[in-house]
Amino acid sequence: MNEVPLQLANAPLEETVVRLALAGALGMFLGLEREWSQKAAGIRTFSLISLLGAVFTVLVREGDIGDGLLLLGGLLVIVQGVLLAVQGLMEGEPAETGLSLTTSVSMLVAYGVGVLVAAGFILEGVTVAVLSSLLLVLKRELHEFAWGLSREEMRSTTEFAILAFVIYPLLPATYEPEVAGITIPLEPQVIWLMVVAVAGIGIANYAIVSTYGGRGIAITGFFGGLASSTAVVGTMLDHVDQRPEAASYAVAAILLANAAMAARNLAIAVGFTAGGEAGILLEAIVPLGAVIVLAFAVAAATADWSESGPMELESPFSLKNALGFGAVFLVVLVFGSLAETWFGTLGFYATAVASGFVSSAGATTSAVVLYRGGQLGPAEATIAILLATVSSIVVKALLAATSTNDGFRNRVAAYSTVLLVGGALASVLLVV
Template sequence: MRPEATLADLQNLALSLALGLLVGLERHRAGKELGMRTFAFTALAGTLAASVEPAYRLAFMLAVLGFTALLVVVNSWQNLRAQESVEITTSVALLLTALNGMLVGHGEIFTPVAATLLMVLLLSWKEELVGWTALVSRDEVHAAIYLGVISFVILPVLPREPVDPWGLFDLRRVWFMVVLISAIGFANYVLLRVYGARGVAYTGFLGGLVNSTATVAEMAVKVGQHPQLERYAFRGVMLAKAAMFLRNGLILGLFAPAALPHGLLPVALMTLVTLVLAARAGDAAGKEPPAVRLASPFSLRSALEFGLLFLILNVVATLGQRHLGAAGFYVVSLLGGMVSSASSAATAANLAAQSRIATDQAAYGTVLASVASALVLVPITRRGARGTGLTRRLVMAIGWMLLAGVVAWAIN
């Protein structure tokens, strides 16, 4: 040991003791045999082992880890003989506490503190985590795995520069858009599952962030089956479109910040109109909101389809801009918005970020794509809610949206 005790040594010992006591307190409250003193002593032992002279440090650290492992084995053997559970989680927590103590002795603060807090959080959330896993379907697990694969396996290995001499096929940028949109959709799908049953406001708004067309289609079918839910469905449709406008504006702002001022007023006014119409629709008193069941927004197939669509729109928009000027880009944005307004918004932002189009063109292209996405809902609702007044309500609402967009465009 070092001959002199310093303030840093005392701070390390105090921190190590606090971390060990914190984990031990949680295990003690959970009724485990290994409690506060055991975890505190283990953390202190790790800190002391990492504080000795460098020539002996490795041997002391291995000795502490070996003794901790032996303690885990003995405790598990006793539990087996008593026909009790082995408590693997507590055993792993004890080993991690020893390692965190060593990090403290090495002079680290953030890593052991963060690791301990996360460990205690996971330990205390046992019931919640077990209950959550029971609610997750097999398809949702696969979707999460696929999202991880496209994010952390495929994206890093893609080339950073366009792969063609014309600069049209930037695979890394295209795939990054796939990852971003897929992650947003998956996160909001989870929120939709959790809060969807609480009312059409959550269903419409969160569903619009995931896929506004699918959300409106499901609501239209519900209205066709239960015409008394028309007011609820109309409110949900308006909230879904408001969410779509906000999402497309967010995409534009994230990837082409300079373009956002040009499109902010049209997006804001059209969003405001949809929110006002949703508020005026009110609640259908005494009626249950229509349950919207969406498939998981992310799968390998949907990711590839989105990537292909984004790539096609990107190439066509670039060629249209090169050979037809702004008019060609606007036509592509309008047609693309009927298929996927998110893809069209991402395409416009991508082209503006690469200086292939002007920032105001990107903004107006995003607005056109959003309007096209709203227009395509008319035949969808007409088919699903045949014989009701939902389509008429939607047409009038779209008229107000277009008026707001034209006014904003004129002001710009």
């Protein structure tokens, strides 16, 4: 009696029956919020619509029926949605009309999810279902966010969308110009992603700082550093440009970004070597740990974190500053590539330094992989990780040096030196 359910449970996602069942389940998931909101179309309706899309897709793909069947099914769902919208218009208040339109569109999305899943696009179908459900659940929050935007914030949001979704796809993945007779492999999309990261972290910083004040800068620095510690500098340059009196917070944010970067590298070095034949890379713990502790200590001592009131910023981010940061970052990247070519005898170490300009995590991961494979010893792997970490700290100090605020750039340079010296002393003490 249990053979059929067991066979269904063990069936691969390519099986038609499994795809039909998944389509129905995703339809139920989409209809859950509509049912909870007491709309005319709920769990059963949405599940049946997804199943309809899946069934029609199977008939088109595996039968002799033309593609017109899918179009017919879509038209039926649209007609049903229009009828629901008209019913809401005639019987409900204006606010309810918008909800009826949302339900109508959601029904068409459910039909599309069924089509995607039955056509074999499992991940895409699940993604659409989850995102659509999230949009439905976060209705109130999204409305409040949109209604609360100022004109400047709306313009910045539009600029960010252009940066992230319009310009990025137009750029080539690779570009190899010649400088001084040397071919430099560049990745324009990666460089542009750094500009997008600066803008994205800037928007997050704007929202957090406007709410939590100085403490919000600390949050931006640390968690932004986990994603891209270099991009945090671009955000802080914009922040200091708008509020010169907040330079101490911006310096602390960069220090915390360095701490987050070192903590991420340490987690990679220890976590991915645990359980391996080469053993845990313990040599990296003391120097990286020293950088983390010093960064937190200096940040705590240099900024008055008791000031937690909101800080007024002019805009979420500056497009001019973000583009300027991207240009400086490109120059640093070119010189890093040239240094890697000039110091070919120290190829791997030079690569670690150059990689640290972009992401020290990449160089750390490469060193760990080579260490696990036996190509590098613990000392060589640790040196490569430290060089990438040092490179990341130095490049942030160089980028901060482009600021017109003397106090800001001098303090970043001084405290970055403290981190570097502290890490170096810890390494020496470990060797001795």
